[in-house]
Amino acid sequence: MDRVLYLLACAAPPVQHLDRPVRDAGARGWDVCVGLTPTAAEWTADQHAEWEELTGHPLRVRPRLPGAPSDGWPPATVTVLAPATLNTVNAIALGLTPTWVAANACEAIGKQRPLVVMPCVNSAYATHPQFARSVETLRAAGAPVLLGKDGFVPNEPGQGRPEEYPWHLALDAADEAL
Ligand SMILES: Cc1cc2nc3c(=O)[nH]c(=O)nc-3n(C[C@H](O)[C@H](O)[C@H](O)COP(=O)(O)O)c2cc1C
Numbered sequence: 157m158d159r160v161l162y163l164l165a166c167a168a169p170p171v172q173h174l175d176r177p178v179r180d181a182g183a184r185g186w187d188v189c190v191g192l193t194p195t196a197a198e199w200t201a202d203q204h205a206e207w208e209e210l211t212g213h214p215l216r217v218r219p220r221l222p223g224a225p226s227d228g229w230p231p232a233t234v235t236v237l238a239p240a241t242l243n244t245v246n247a248i249a250l251g252l253t254p255t256w257v258a259a260n261a262c263e264a265i266g267k268q269r270p271l272v273v274m275p276c277v278n279s280a281y282a283t284h285p286q287f288a289r290s291v292e293t294l295r296a297a298g299a300p301v302l303l304g305k306d307g308f309v310p311n312e313p314g315q316g317r318p319e320e321y322p323w324h325l326a327l328d329a330a331d332e333a334l
Pocket of ligand 1: 276
């Protein structure tokens with residue numbers, strides 16, 4: 157059976173360590189394709205060549221132009237959205253598609269393709285009333301949102317430790333979603 161993992165990342169500090177889940181997912185037998193929001197892509201431009209080499213696939217940041225040829229990504233088995241920002245969590249819960257990453261996550265929900273979401277939000281963002289509504293909407297749509305004791309624990313503003321982001325929990329959930 158194909159094991160294709162779309163790893164879609166937003167502009168939160170753990171994105172700078174994306175090589176870790178890419179390597180770990182590869183070791184777990186996943187064929188990994190990496191998508192980035194434009195802001196996440198801007199933050200990590202110096203690592204793109206390495207990630208393309210590691211995955212064997214081009215990165216996706218922006219939608220294809222109408223009529224443009226496919227870049228050859230295989231269809232996803234499971235999609236992991238991590239780190240998921242407040243901005244992108246709210247966008248996909250509301251069905252908004254401001255970026256290719258948000259659009260693809262919306263499509264995963266619509267097609268009932270397995271989607272795992274692991275936020276990275278500080279406690280100020282996490283207590284915004286829309287965030288709780290968005291998490292509830294995504295869970296009701298069948299997408300696990302890994303937050304709290306079984307996922308990402310929101311930090312105080314300015315106290316984030318991106319190197320401790322629990323990537324393994326998102327990959328465990330992807331394995332379980334198969
Ligand atoms: C240094 C820095 C750290 C940030 N960390 C976070 C974060 O942990 N979580 C979050 O939701 N937004 C964070 N932001 C804000 C997002 O980058 C911003 O909302 C951005 O527009 C998100 O875009 P995206 O969802 O398209 O990736 C951070 C911004 C900066 C400059």
